[in-house]
Amino acid sequence: MTVTVRFAPSPTGKIHVGNVRAALWNWLFARSRGGKFILRIDDTDQERSTKENEDRIREDLVWLGLNWDETFSQSARFGDYDEISDRLRASGLLYPCYETAEELERKRRLQRTRGLPPVYDRAALSLTAEQIAAFEAEGRKPHWRFKLSQTPVKWNDLIRGETVVDTANVSDPVLIREDGMYLYTLPSCIDDIDYGVTHVIRGEDHVTNAAVQVEIMDAVIAIRAGQGKTGALPAFAHHSLLIGADGQGLSKRLGSLSIEQMRADGLEAAAITSLLAKLGTAEPVLPQTDLMALAQTFDFEKVGRAPARFDEAELLQLNAKILHDQPFAALSTRLSALGVSESVWDAVKGNVVKLADAGVWRDIIEGAIEPTIENADFCAKASTLVPDEPLTSESWGVFVDRVKAATGAKGKALFHPLRLALTGREKGPEMATIFPLIGAQKARARLNGRNA
Numbered sequence: 001m002t003v004t005v006r007f008a009p010s011p012t013g014k015i016h017v018g019n020v021r022a023a024l025w026n027w028l029f030a031r032s033r034g035g036k037f038i039l040r041i042d043d044t045d046q047e048r049s050t051k052e053n054e055d056r057i058r059e060d061l062v063w064l065g066l067n068w069d070e071t072f073s074q075s076a077r078f079g080d081y082d083e084i085s086d087r088l089r090a091s092g093l094l095y096p097c098y099e100t101a102e103e104l105e106r107k108r109r110l111q112r113t114r115g116l117p118p119v120y121d122r123a124a125l126s127l128t129a130e131q132i133a134a135f136e137a138e139g140r141k142p143h144w145r146f147k148l149s150q151t152p153v154k155w156n157d158l159i160r161g162e163t164v165v166d167t168a169n170v171s172d173p174v175l176i177r178e179d180g181m182y183l184y185t186l187p188s189c190i191d192d193i194d195y196g197v198t199h200v201i202r203g204e205d206h207v208t209n210a211a212v213q214v215e216i217m218d219a220v221i222a223i224r225a226g227q228g229k230t231g232a233l234p235a236f237a238h239h240s241l242l243i244g245a246d247g248q249g250l251s252k253r254l255g256s257l258s259i260e261q262m263r264a265d266g267l268e269a270a271a272i273t274s275l276l277a278k279l280g281t282a283e284p285v286l287p288q289t290d291l292m293a294l295a296q297t298f299d300f301e302k303v304g305r306a307p308a309r310f311d312e313a314e315l316l317q318l319n320a321k322i323l324h325d326q327p328f329a330a331l332s333t334r335l336s337a338l339g340v341s342e343s344v345w346d347a348v349k350g351n352v353v354k355l356a357d358a359g360v361w362r363d364i365i366e367g368a369i370e371p372t373i374e375n376a377d378f379c380a381k382a383s384t385l386v387p388d389e390p391l392t393s394e395s396w397g398v399f400v401d402r403v404k405a406a407t408g409a410k411g412k413a414l415f416h417p418l419r420l421a422l423t424g425r426e427k428g429p430e431m432a433t434i435f436p437l438i439g440a441q442k443a444r445a446r447l448n449g450r451n452a
């Protein structure tokens, strides 16, 4: 059996940390098993789906390194969905309903006041031919529900373990709206069977859907079997959802947690994947730029059921750690675009959180800055003690010894005013490393309070 998984975003918006975690886990699982990763675009809602969102999703996945082996859009498969729904109608598993949204809401309200669960009462199943004709004459169009078995559906969830959902407590799902639009459920079931999906990995908000889908998939498998095609139910793995560092759900903040936004904010793809791969597992979060290495250690056994905490501060720390380990060659195109040379990168990489910070340090080292002079006499004296070019890695030590001998300053009183004058900053990379890059001329000018 070839492991086959799919990531199935709806192109009605951007992808964010929440759904990218599902994408990543599908990808990692497929790669760990030499399997296949399918990108399926769930665009049956043609009013809300856009090509622009779809392109953006693909771009985000490529940027993250989550390449797919196969991709398709549900909008290209309406023929298959129509064929299966006709068969389901013929067998009575898909039945027409004529209630309006208001009527359904009224029924639910009534059930709630009686302390009953708001489950659809299947009134449509007992409509007479005359009643249906009357609705049709009124111009009402039916929506179509799938008739659930109203029995417990069980599966051994790879994350949640033994899981049971009694479909007697679930409303028969609407599969087709009155305007003929397919909701995601039926197309998803048909695709999962037709594409031989072996594992459905997604968030636990889909657990109830899974029970419904098992019943629909069984019906699809039976129809396909009649056509001489084999199909099998997939295994399920439903992961817990992310919560924020404050313990609250992320749903309200997902806009700012889109991959597009994170990328625009200068986060590294590897920081996002390193964090999301391990969040909610028993393993430590470590910087990892090699997705295949993450795949090798991926295992549902290590995944817990508790909600996983997504902390932006942790993401930033990871971003910094990833950058600190990068040689210039690995980032040369992006660093060159920032005007950062290899020697500047090597000098400052330990002090960046985001790559753009290297550009800020480049400006400090190679551009002109307004020096901060704490003690003008001390700095002016120091300016006369700057060694002559060429400055080397030894020069800072030589310079500092001279200033110490000439002024008697030591410790913070010695180093702090020099750093402030030379960089305009309280903190930063090792002075011994950046001093030669700043150069003697600029150093003297800055120590004299000149913009240089």
Ligand code: GLU
Residues within 6 Å of the ligand: 008, 009, 010, 042, 184, 188, 201, 202, 206
């Ligand atoms: N398009 C569905 C969603 O984004 C897919 C859910 C699934 O993985 O089955 O929620």
